[in-house]
Amino acid sequence: MTASAFLKIAIIVGSVSLSAGSVLADSSSGDPLHELSHLFQKEAIIGEPKLVDCKLSGGSATKCFAITVSGKPVDHATGPWCPPNITDTKEAGGIWLESDKVYDVDGSFVKGLDIFYNDPTWKFYDETTGKIRVTDTKESCQAAARPDVDPAYQNYCVECQLDYMDHSTERTYVLPLQPVAAEQVERVNPDVGTGVALNGVRFDAPAPTEAILGAHTLAPFDDCGGHINLHVGYHYHAAMDCSTNVASAAGHAPIIGYAMDGYKLHARVNLDGKEPTDLDQCRGHDVEGLGYHYHANEPGKNAVLPCHTGQIGCSNIGNETDCDATKRPKRRPPPRG
Numbered sequence: 001m002t003a004s005a006f007l008k009i010a011i012i013v014g015s016v017s018l019s020a021g022s023v024l025a026d027s028s029s030g031d032p033l034h035e036l037s038h039l040f041q042k043e044a045i046i047g048e049p050k051l052v053d054c055k056l057s058g059g060s061a062t063k064c065f066a067i068t069v070s071g072k073p074v075d076h077a078t079g080p081w082c083p084p085n086i087t088d089t090k091e092a093g094g095i096w097l098e099s100d101k102v103y104d105v106d107g108s109f110v111k112g113l114d115i116f117y118n119d120p121t122w123k124f125y126d127e128t129t130g131k132i133r134v135t136d137t138k139e140s141c142q143a144a145a146r147p148d149v150d151p152a153y154q155n156y157c158v159e160c161q162l163d164y165m166d167h168s169t170e171r172t173y174v175l176p177l178q179p180v181a182a183e184q185v186e187r188v189n190p191d192v193g194t195g196v197a198l199n200g201v202r203f204d205a206p207a208p209t210e211a212i213l214g215a216h217t218l219a220p221f222d223d224c225g226g227h228i229n230l231h232v233g234y235h236y237h238a239a240m241d242c243s244t245n246v247a248s249a250a251g252h253a254p255i256i257g258y259a260m261d262g263y264k265l266h267a268r269v270n271l272d273g274k275e276p277t278d279l280d281q282c283r284g285h286d287v288e289g290l291g292y293h294y295h296a297n298e299p300g301k302n303a304v305l306p307c308h309t310g311q312i313g314c315s316n317i318g319n320e321t322d323c324d325a326t327k328r329p330k331r332r333p334p335p336r337g
Contacts, residue, residue, distance in 0.1 A: 039255060040067065041244045043074040044200030046170060047319065051177075054323035056261075056311035057189075060180045064313055065262075066321040069200030071169030071233050072162065073224070076199075076242045078234055081220045081227060082157035086111040086130040094220040094227070097207075097238060100300040105220040107132070110157065113218070122216050124155040132157055138164040138230075145229055147208070149215035158212065158219040160228040169233035171202065172316045174323035176262035179292075179310040185282055186261075186308045192315040192325075193235070194304045195259040198244040201226065202235040202315070203257060203265070206303045225299060238299035241267060249289055256296065261310030264293040282307040 046068045054064035083093035086107035093105035103109060110132055113122040124133045134157045135141045141160035143150035162169070173196045188194050190205040197203060212219055221227050225238030236243075245254035245267060253266040253276075263284065269275050276295060278285045283305055286292045296304050314323035 039198055039246050039258075040069070041074055041199050044069045044198070046070060050321055052174065052321045052323070054174050054176070054313060055326060056176060056180055056313060057186060057325040058180065058182050058311035059326055060311055062180060063177050064174045064323060065177050066172055066174045066323075067196075068170060068172040068319045069196065071171050071200055071202065073199050073201050073226070073234060073243065075244050076224055078162065078224075078226065078228070079159070079222050081105070081159035081222055082132060082134040082218075083107050083110065084132060084134065086125050086132060094222040095225070095299075096218065096220050097209075097300050097302040100298065102238075102300050105157075105218070110218075117213070119216075122155070124157055124216070124218075135159060142230060144217055145212075145219065147211045149212060149217055154215045154217060156217050158217050160230060162228060162234060164228075164230060165233055166230070168318065170318055172314075172319050172321055173258070173260075174314040174316065174321060175258055175260065176310070176313055179262040182261070182309060182311045186310075186312060188303070188305060188307060189260075189312065192260055192312065193232075195257050195265055196315075197236065197257040198246065198255070201243065202232060203239070203259075203304045204232065204235040204237055207237045209302070236304065237302055239265075239267065239296035239304050240299055249287075252287065252290065253295060255293075259294055259305060259308060259310075260312035260315065261308040262313065263308075263310060264290075265305070266293055266295050268296045268298065280309070282309050284309055 049067040052064050052066045055061050080092060081094040083106055088107040090104035090106040096103045096105050114120050135144045141164055144153035144156050144158045188205045193205055194203040221237055224242035225240040226234050226236045228234045245256045248254050251271050253270045255264050256267050257265040259265050276285055284292055284294045294305055312325055314325050
């Protein structure tokens, strides 16, 4: 079989009764590369996936699957994040993840932040009009969303838009075709994230909420668990069952993406509504017929996965397929104000 024939993609777009956004993969060929490429949503993929040489985070040299995706959700809208007024209902805002729970960011939540965090200095709304202070320009987003929040934007609700991005959100994931065990579990690397959803959106590392909370700012997630920064673009901090999924074995949770070590990532609960009871510390387990795979964490944990059991690959900006995961990835310079 030639390399081009081996890599040829014929993605099936469709749906099943499992849930909105579900698709079925054609795995009849028994070819793992063919199967993997069929899992991703067609509209999310840019160009043709490639088989490449790569070096994983633990130093193992192996073959990887490089797939370039748009980085934007092709199966759901983004936002809203910040409600405009303290009288607004939950439909006008997103969610916040705190202490293992998911809270609706509606007007009353914003109004009560001083009580929620037991800190009277929380207050980013006008007492007369009820209007909430929201970052509504690229410049204010840049100033408020950085780790050292600009003092002028303390006590703000922070949201950014995709049209603020000054570069493409296109990204290439280079993942091992056959996962390679790590010598010890690897914590999620914030430079590369947890993995990639089947709609091409990055599953990110836990959101560093301490910095923004210290400045009395809030950067909510939308109801799909995502928000935007000007380095990564739109990304998920929780798996909220919004994105494309693929039916799995009878009764098992559907597949929602791939982790950075090449293992499949499934939804949190099985079709009976229950979470598997035999998950390891990284939320993985081995199931006959499915092999080893992960299940997404509870949304309130602010960590889609806590760690990886395998050596991770690369998440590259643009269409770069080179991968030496023993080196720190190249990073774009921070956005200028």
